[in-house]
Amino acid sequence: xSIQKQAYNALEAAVGAKYISDDPAIxxxxxxxxxxxxxxxxxxxxxxxxxxxxxxxxxxxxxxKIVKICNRYKVPYVPYSTGFxxxxxxxxxxxxxxxxxxxxxxFEIDEKHFYIVVxxxxxxxxxxxxxxxxxxxxxxxxxGAQASAIANLIGDGWSPLxxxxxxxxxxxxxxxxxxxxxxxxxxxxxxxxxxxxxxxxPGPDLRGILRGFTGLRGCLGIVTKMAIKTLPFQxxxxxxxxxxxxxxxxxxxxxxxxxxxxMPSKAAQVKAMFEIGKAEIAGAVTKVPLFWRxxxxxxxxxxxWEIWGKETAESxxxxxxxxxxxxxxxxxxxxxxxxxVLTDIMTELGGIARPTKPSDESWIKNADSAGMxxxxxxxxxxxYIIESxxxxxxxxxxxxxxxxxxxxxxxxxxxxxxxxxxxxxxHQGYSEFLVYWDHREDTTGxxxxxxxxxxxxxxxxxxTSLLGPHQPLYLTGPMYGPNYHEWLLKVKDAFxxxxxxxxxxxxxxxxxxxxxxxxKEIKDWESPKKLPMPKW
Amino acid sequence: MRKDEMFDxxxxxxxxxxxxxxxxxxxxxxxxxxxGCYWVEHTYMxxxxxxxxxxxxxxxxxxxxxxxxxxxxxxxxxxxxxxWTDKLLEIIYADPLCGACxxxxxxxxxxxxxxxxxxxxxxxxxxxxxxxPAHKKIAKNIATKHNQFGxxxxxxxxxxxxxxxxxxxxxxxxxxxxxxxxxxxxxxRATAKVLNASGNKFMLMPDEWCCxxxxxxxxxxxxxxxxxxxxxxxxxxxxxxxxxxxxAEGYRMWKVDYPKLLNISTSELGFNVVHLIExxxxxxxxxxxxxxxxxxxxxxYHDSCGVSxxxxxxxxxxxxxxxxxxxxxxxxRRRGTKGLYTQxxxxxxxxxxxxxxxxxxxxxxxxxCGAGRGVKEAFPDLAKFSANHxxxxxxxxxxxxxxxxxxxxxxxxxxxxxxxxxxxxxxxIAEIISAAL
Numbered sequence: 001x002s003i004q005k006q007a008y009n010a011l012e013a014a015v016g017a018k019y020i021s022d023d024p025a026i027x028x029x030x031x032x033x034x035x036x037x038x039x040x041x042x043x044x045x046x047x048x049x050x051x052x053x054x055x056x057x058x059x060x061x062x063x064x065k066i067v068k069i070c071n072r073y074k075v076p077y078v079p080y081s082t083g084f085x086x087x088x089x090x091x092x093x094x095x096x097x098x099x100x101x102x103x104x105x106x107f108e109i110d111e112k113h114f115y116i117v118v119x120x121x122x123x124x125x126x127x128x129x130x131x132x133x134x135x136x137x138x139x140x141x142x143x144g145a146q147a148s149a150i151a152n153l154i155g156d157g158w159s160p161l162x163x164x165x166x167x168x169x170x171x172x173x174x175x176x177x178x179x180x181x182x183x184x185x186x187x188x189x190x191x192x193x194x195x196x197x198x199x200x201x202p203g204p205d206l207r208g209i210l211r212g213f214t215g216l217r218g219c220l221g222i223v224t225k226m227a228i229k230t231l232p233f234q235x236x237x238x239x240x241x242x243x244x245x246x247x248x249x250x251x252x253x254x255x256x257x258x259x260x261x262x263m264p265s266k267a268a269q270v271k272a273m274f275e276i277g278k279a280e281i282a283g284a285v286t287k288v289p290l291f292w293r294x295x296x297x298x299x300x301x302x303x304x305w306e307i308w309g310k311e312t313a314e315s316x317x318x319x320x321x322x323x324x325x326x327x328x329x330x331x332x333x334x335x336x337x338x339x340x341v342l343t344d345i346m347t348e349l350g351g352i353a354r355p356t357k358p359s360d361e362s363w364i365k366n367a368d369s370a371g372m373x374x375x376x377x378x379x380x381x382x383x384y385i386i387e388s389x390x391x392x393x394x395x396x397x398x399x400x401x402x403x404x405x406x407x408x409x410x411x412x413x414x415x416x417x418x419x420x421x422x423x424x425x426x427h428q429g430y431s432e433f434l435v436y437w438d439h440r441e442d443t444t445g446x447x448x449x450x451x452x453x454x455x456x457x458x459x460x461x462x463x464t465s466l467l468g469p470h471q472p473l474y475l476t477g478p479m480y481g482p483n484y485h486e487w488l489l490k491v492k493d494a495f496x497x498x499x500x501x502x503x504x505x506x507x508x509x510x511x512x513x514x515x516x517x518x519x520k521e522i523k524d525w526e527s528p529k530k531l532p533m534p535k536w
Numbered sequence: 537m538r539k540d541e542m543f544d545x546x547x548x549x550x551x552x553x554x555x556x557x558x559x560x561x562x563x564x565x566x567x568x569x570x571x572g573c574y575w576v577e578h579t580y581m582x583x584x585x586x587x588x589x590x591x592x593x594x595x596x597x598x599x600x601x602x603x604x605x606x607x608x609x610x611x612x613x614x615x616x617x618x619x620w621t622d623k624l625l626e627i628i629y630a631d632p633l634c635g636a637c638x639x640x641x642x643x644x645x646x647x648x649x650x651x652x653x654x655x656x657x658x659x660x661x662x663x664x665x666x667x668x669p670a671h672k673k674i675a676k677n678i679a680t681k682h683n684q685f686g687x688x689x690x691x692x693x694x695x696x697x698x699x700x701x702x703x704x705x706x707x708x709x710x711x712x713x714x715x716x717x718x719x720x721x722x723x724x725r726a727t728a729k730v731l732n733a734s735g736n737k738f739m740l741m742p743d744e745w746c747c748x749x750x751x752x753x754x755x756x757x758x759x760x761x762x763x764x765x766x767x768x769x770x771x772x773x774x775x776x777x778x779x780x781x782x783x784a785e786g787y788r789m790w791k792v793d794y795p796k797l798l799n800i801s802t803s804e805l806g807f808n809v810v811h812l813i814e815x816x817x818x819x820x821x822x823x824x825x826x827x828x829x830x831x832x833x834x835x836x837y838h839d840s841c842g843v844s845x846x847x848x849x850x851x852x853x854x855x856x857x858x859x860x861x862x863x864x865x866x867x868x869r870r871r872g873t874k875g876l877y878t879q880x881x882x883x884x885x886x887x888x889x890x891x892x893x894x895x896x897x898x899x900x901x902x903x904x905c906g907a908g909r910g911v912k913e914a915f916p917d918l919a920k921f922s923a924n925h926x927x928x929x930x931x932x933x934x935x936x937x938x939x940x941x942x943x944x945x946x947x948x949x950x951x952x953x954x955x956x957x958x959x960x961x962x963x964x965i966a967e968i969i970s971a972a973l
Contacts (some may be wrong), residue, residue: 019597021598023621023623024618024619024621025600025609025618025621025623025624025627026598026600026623026627028600028605028608028609028612028618029598029599029600029601029602029604029605029606029608029609029627030599030600030605030608031608031612034565034566034611035565035566035567036567036568036569037568039568054598054599056597082569082571083569083599083604084568084569084570084571100597100598100599102597103597105584107584122584123575123587125575125578125581125587126581126582126583126584126587127584128581129581129582129583130583130584133583144570145578145581146570146571146572146575146578240579240580242579243872243873243877243899243900244577244640244642244643244871244872244873244900244901245642245643245644245871247577247579247580247643248579249579300646300867300869301646301860301861301862302862302863302864302866302867305537305860305862309537365578365579365581366577366578366579366581367578368644369570370568370570370643370644370645371644373566373568373570373644373645374644374646375860376860376861377565377566377860377861407541408541408542408543409543411860412537412538412541412542438543438545438859438860438861439565440545440562440565440861441543441545
């Protein structure tokens with residue numbers, strides 16, 4: 001496998017021989033699986049392949065040249081920043097070019113105007129440290145400290161700290177986007193050459209095309225640069241302590257503190273989040289799956305299962321935690337005020353403060369998503385939604401109910417309804433449902449569960465984030481549009497008439513269902529006999 | 537746990553045996569590309585500069601040069617889907633096996649990355665593809681001259697000067713190693729001086745041979761095992777209770793890889809293996825080694841891999857893997873937590889008059905000098921690149937002197953400094969202790 005020789009030569013001329021290769025050993029290193037986010041499932045086995053060649057551009061101009069060459073020679077390509085987002089960010093068709101963006105690692109920080117400008121290869125944890133060095137902070141999304149900030153912000157970008165900072169797209173202040181044909185588009189205030197201070201540019205706001213709710217996984221161009229809002233933080237240092245694997249940030253307790261509360265009921269748990277938001281206190285408010293606590297306690301996989309094995313459906317059902325991060329943004333007095341208000345709320349609702357370490361193991365600087373793989377080996381967040389606080393909890397519970405049918409292969413979790421939390425000071429509730437399995441086993445049930453969640457959401461009239469590239473477009477589009485699928489395909493055709501940019505996304509999951517025999521039994525929706533896209 | 541919620545997973549036999557790559561299929565199958573092997577641990581992430589801990593993948597940006605790429609490649613090799621080529625050998629051997637990837641992975645996933653990379657080299661040799669030509673030359677030197685440089689064997693003890701007291705018989709034997717014996721005699725002399733000053737009576741091996749570090753590191757496991765047998769027997773014959781090294785690579789070899797090769801635990805060697813760092817630290821704590829002389833420099837410390845993240849003792853393990861990948865009997869993972877991080881800093885903070893400053897990447901996150909485990913000989917470009925990258929970090933903290941605990945680090949850094957015309961002075965920890973006596 002390799003790409004056409006003429007195309008390869010043109011690409012080599014664009015980036016230099018050192019930064020392109022079609023050697024089999026180089027290409028094998030870019031295999032999506034067998035493990036990783038959503039890997040080890042049918043989608044990865046059926047839809048993914050290794051690249052025909054890999055190219056490493058250094059800047060936006062080189063990316064434009066590469067994309068134009070791909071259009072000229074009809075070479076399909078996929079943009080790739082860190083490769084962490086599983087099969088959907090890897091090659092799907094034979095003889096595809098993988099554009100590895102890790103060398104786009106420029107970084108600027110504007111201390112006075114509170115923003116940073118980064119390239120696609122820059123990950124979160126260095127950004128957070130640089131921001132903190134200047135008295136600011138950013139949110140490290142649930143994708144983890146090792147996620148490319150750009151990739152994460154055009155797809156996800158939320159964490160418990162979203163309680164105060166809010167939705168990720170509000171923090172995108174300017175974007176440089178190489179369209180599928182190589183043309184450069186600047187969004188936000190960058191569009192008219194101004195500083196990146198305002199995300200909405202003149203004319204229609206293209207951020208919807210950029211990310212929608214959870215992004216289009218590289219099928220509508222390549223973001224090469226982004227200006228991201230930073231926000232003022234408190235001034236005391238957060239000091240790294242310990243030796244791996246037991247490391248943490250020691251917190252200056254008068255300015256930063258996690259507090260865990262045990263609540264008497266689900267209603268009290270939700271009410272507490274609502275009241276904390278209403279009082280406009282705290283930097284983060286969240287409830288995480290109980291087994292995350294077991295991960296944190298366990299020294300190894302075997303110990304995790306020893307700890308987790310002692311839990312029962314009853315113990316999970318009656319465990320209601322609210323985890324609150326207090327931050328004295330302006331002063332110790334403000335921190336004290338927040339804590340007093342929090343105490344009042346919890347006293348009224350019967351919340352009992354549990355002993356909490358004066359440290360941060362995850363979320364401020366090290367969003368520890370990689371720990372999700374410890375207990376089983378495979379993981380995917382099967383949905384993440386933004387609803388009201390009260391509805392967000394119902395979302396998780398409905399998933400937990402459906403999941404029972406698919407356990408195993410899914411990990412036994414005693415009906416835990418997943419992760420939910422407050423967004424934007426309680427104005428929204430966030431729910432994320434995570435599933436785990438061992439990909440050495442028969443994973444047909446996971447493939448089915450993933451798709452059945454879309455049907456469940458449609459049936460129950462729940463919103464879902466996993467539209468477009470994540471589920472069959474002909475299943476979700478008519479139900480959420482009613483012509484969302486037609487709209488998205490027209491956008492795709494308009495921006496990428498040759499479908500060179502990461503084909504067959506956004507019809508990849510439709511094609512997977514068509515190609516995987518074990519998916520036929522659950523296909524009960526209409527779709528064209530021939531999917532409306534060029535065949536690669 | 538309800539049985540109906542679990543698969544009845546068939547158990548498979550597995551062992552921490554690097555001579556068979558199939559033992560590590562589970563590990564290769566479970567890499568998730570989080571790149572914990574590549575980035576500095578995020579809690580300690582210093583910022584956009586010095587954010588990477590993998591020399592190989594910083595030298596060559598393609599994913600295949602990172603451990604996450606090599607796990608995928610290793611699996612393809614094991615499954616017979618990828619043939620040995622010059623490029624593949626470069627990917628496998630342009631790597632100092634510094635252990636940064638291993639401790640990074642064990643932060644979250646507990647995969648045996650380091651052992652997998654060793655097993656991959658052993659397979660390369662077994663398949664007749666490896667090692668690299670430069671390694672074969674070293675192997676020949678060791679076989680004929682008992683040292684890796686091909687120097688005359690009779691010159692091994694030429695470093696000894698008249699002012700040093702070397703006992704005929706003692707409880708402690710100083711294993712000098714090839715580098716300090718032939719290339720960096722100042723380290724051997726300083727080590728002997730420190731041992732003398734701390735009242736530690738020591739002897740030398742009657743006939744010291746190479747430890748075989750390079751042989752083991754490049755996958756020549758049979759040759760390395762023969763040396764291990766010979767050397768362990770030779771130490772036992774001396775009656776020494778403790779073997780001390782001044783070389784981080786030698787320390788790792790004796791403490792970890794000899795037991796690995798001989799299928800015994802470190803505690804079953806029959807004698808203790810220590811580095812000078814441990815001896816000096818203990819002597820300072822007990823007041824036996826007095827550092828009185830002022831050393832007026834601003835210096836920093838480079839954690840050599842062999843005395844840090846690679847030095848957890850070895851215990852053989854074999855058992856079964858079952859549901860959710862759990863293993864039995866219990867496996868105590870080696871996560872690099874037993875490194876001599878504290879001892880070395882105790883010493884450095886005790887040097888009178890000197891200002892000790894830390895670099896951004898320290899301890900388990902340190903960036904390897906790039907010289908070890910066959911890299912300097914086969915891929916001098918990579919060794920030079922790594923040294924220069926680390927020296928940039930030395931300069932970022934305005935250090936005048938760079939201290940390490942391994943002659944290979946000293947040589948590599950020293951050569952880079954010389955070629956660059958830098959003003960940084962490179963010293964071994966034995967030398968700076970000695971300077972304070």
